[in-house]
Amino acid sequence: MNKRVVITGTGLIGPAGKTSAENWDNVLEGRSGVRRMSLIDPTDFTSQVAGEVKDFDPLDYLDPKLAKRTDRYTQFAMVAAREAYEDSGIKGTLTDERLGVIIGSGIGGITTLEREHKVALERGVRRINPFFCPMMISNIAAGRVGIDLGAKGLNFSTVTACASSGHALAVAADMIRLGRADAVLAGGSEAPITLTGVGGFCQLKALSTRNDDPETASRPFDRDRDGFVIAEGGAVLVLEELEHALNRGANILAELAGSGMTCDAFHITAPAENGEGSARAMKLAMENAGFDPSGVDYINAHGTSTQLNDINETIAIKTALGVDNAMNTPVSSTKSVTGHMLGAAGAAEAIFTSFAIRDGILPPTATLQNPEDGCDLDYVPREARKKDIVTALSNSLGFGGHNVTLALKKYSG
């Protein structure tokens, strides 16, 4: 008999808030978390807007020694994991060895890397912080979360750029189905707003340069979109085996009913023509979860606000569902409020999708004014809308052609 996987806790820190609830509130109200960049001096960049966590002080969460020993990306992961763990109430209901951690990141501790590289060049290699290696590597957030919460089960990181935390959730669910864990803290974290992080994306011409109006810069599916808005944050969900959750009377937010994972095998940054890879991921997810393409109630799009993604993802949705079904399926991008949290995006959006199911409300594409020609789906423009949501999909597509679609379902027995 196949094990089922449910979501029993969430943790989210990002541009739209420091808790899951605060984020959801801002997403529903369409209150953008994007501002003029402040973590670094934006003067030399073509893109000067970003989704930053507001007034983040690691000392609010960590003692001074630990705060010094952790990169910002690790701190976000720990904050989000703690919230999810608390939220789930799972403590004491399973042995440490049955609690796993899968937390991904696109780039890991890039702030630390830049800082210590500068030290090495300016003052010599003997001045590199002795903790440089374990602060910078992309798995260390997962390791720190394991230490922080005493999770001794499987523990690793998924690295697929903007799809990293989508993969974390898909793989975590599979681990639970295989019986390798009773619960997994799964998600992602990213703190990319640094000299080379922002500079690099600017050189790719991937970022919005709508610097005079930050709050409307991330405008997925809009004809005046001009790139994504770089953002940071941490997002973690507690995925739990259904029987375990029921036996302890857990509050079940939604079921993670399946996933689809594909590769474009096309280009390192551009999506495959007509979103072919993404369409296959959606089809696989629907098959895996037993969803009928005519009965999908909501799709949380990857919807980055780039020229290529939004049009190709639209075509992919039509391919996966069939054009008629697609025209009747609301699709929105919450990146309109959060910006693109990169390795944390997939998990953040799974959280929003599970809240949409819980509350029966479609989050809007908050900044959509004039859809692009060819973007003719119902993108829930500007205003949230009530809808009973039973089945939903959430897409994440990463540089490298990595596609993952999660299939979420209302749990009703």
Place this chain on the structure above:
Amino acid sequence: MSLESRVTEIIIDKLGVKPEQVTMEAQFDTDLGADSIDQYELIMGFEDAFGLRIDEEEASTLTTVGKVVEYLKAKDLDN
């Protein structure tokens, strides 16, 4: 600021301990919870603050707060 105060400040910063714990007799490993990498980081802190280089052999003798203060005094930094 006295030499002792400067040393204490560095120890508190690097090891995250409380001021009351930083007595002259306090041993870095057993009393202040510093493992080998902590201690290396601490030595680097003293090097940076006082513009010195402390080689490995010398560093290995600096096992208590008091020994660090003595060592720095001997380098005539007590001004």
